[in-house]
Amino acid sequence: MLSILLNNTDIGKIYSSGQCFGISQNPYNTNEYWCVSGQRFCRVVYKSSLVSELTCFDEDKKYWLNYFDMETNYSDIAKEYLEKDGSEVCKDIVGLSAGLRMLNQEFPDCLISFITSQRKSVPAIRTAVSGLCRIYGKCYNLEDYFGSEYAGFEIFTFPAQEDYDKVDIEVLDDLGFGYRSLYIVSAFTALQSGMSGEELRKIGYLEAKDRLKCLHGVGEKIANCVALYSLGYKEAYPRDVWIERFEEDYCGGKFVDELYDKAGIIQLWQYYFMLHKGK
DNA sequence: GACCAGGACGACC
DNA sequence: GGTCGTCATGGT
Numbered sequence: 001m002l003s004i005l006l007n008n009t010d011i012g013k014i015y016s017s018g019q020c021f022g023i024s025q026n027p028y029n030t031n032e033y034w035c036v037s038g039q040r041f042c043r044v045v046y047k048s049s050l051v052s053e054l055t056c057f058d059e060d061k062k063y064w065l066n067y068f069d070m071e072t073n074y075s076d077i078a079k080e081y082l083e084k085d086g087s088e089v090c091k092d093i094v095g096l097s098a099g100l101r102m103l104n105q106e107f108p109d110c111l112i113s114f115i116t117s118q119r120k121s122v123p124a125i126r127t128a129v130s131g132l133c134r135i136y137g138k139c140y141n142l143e144d145y146f147g148s149e150y151a152g153f154e155i156f157t158f159p160a161q162e163d164y165d166k167v168d169i170e171v172l173d174d175l176g177f178g179y180r181s182l183y184i185v186s187a188f189t190a191l192q193s194g195m196s197g198e199e200l201r202k203i204g205y206l207e208a209k210d211r212l213k214c215l216h217g218v219g220e221k222i223a224n225c226v227a228l229y230s231l232g233y234k235e236a237y238p239r240d241v242w243i244e245r246f247e248e249d250y251c252g253g254k255f256v257d258e259l260y261d262k263a264g265i266i267q268l269w270q271y272y273f274m275l276h277k278g279k
Numbered sequence: 280g281a282c283c284a285g286g287a288c289g290a291c292c
Numbered sequence: 293g294g295t296c297g298t299c300a301t302g303g304t
Contacts, residue, residue, distance in 0.1 A: 119283085120285085121303055123302080124301080124302045124303060125285085127302070128301095178299080217286085221286060222286070222287085225285075241285070271285075284304105287299090288299085292296105
């Protein structure tokens with residue numbers, strides 16, 4: 001295990017930004033978070049408003065630095081936003097978003113999570129996805145890697161490719177997926193029969209989005225979330241109910257996302273602002 | 280015990 | 293092309 005300090009990173013804000021449902025908070029220590037991505041996991045501890053500490057396996061260091069998007073300079077994007085937009089509110093949005101980063105998620109995790117997300121609250125999405133991992137993922141005892149103080153703590157990774165065909169619709173029903181169970185099973189079938197993040201990253205944003213929308217339960221919004229959060233298409237600008245409220249309240253109806261080649265990151269800030277302003 | 284949830288879909292017009 | 297009722301269940 002190795003530990004690294006992540007600058008300009010607030011894991012608490014990342015956790016409550018609605019972009020990822022594979023992060024859990026230690027109920028006994030709310031400064032401590034556990035991240036699952038694919039078949040990997042790590043610990044991240046909140047140190048201060050601009051510093052978090054990552055602890056992971058030595059060989060996964062590069063993976064997690066990319067996962068937390070440490071190469072991207074967010075102040076450049078903020079500067080462009082402030083210059084082009086010019087409204088009063090974008091100062092508040094940029095200020096509130098300090099330390100918030102956009103995670104580079106695994107394609108399968110992201111696809112399944114956001115199909116689950118429709119008509120569900122964020123806590124309910126977390127419960128359902130973590131249940132899926134508990135049944136079909138691999139179990140790790142944290143005590144083995146982080147010491148005796150973690151006796152009894154277990155973590156479950158996302159299901160691996162070779163286990164996709166084991167996913168059963170009745171189990172999903174029991175886990176509370178509701179009417180989305182059928183969507184999830186067919187998405188796993190698509191993943192197993194060749195649909196991959198690698199290919200979707202090659203064919204361009206619009207073509208990738210069209211292919212995603214061919215899946216049952218994937219419409220414009222979810223396709224945009226998957227394109228943005230797991231395929232690297234930062235121009236994607238998912239419009240959910242909160243962004244529509246934002247556009248109505250602060251933009252006279254529409255935010256001109258076409259002005260920005262990384263509009264999706266600005267969308268993450270705006271979404272976070274709508275959920276946390278005045279708190 | 281209502282009420283709503285980071286929407287999508289099919290049936291209609 | 294647009295609108296509208298329906299979808300199954302967990303949180304609050």
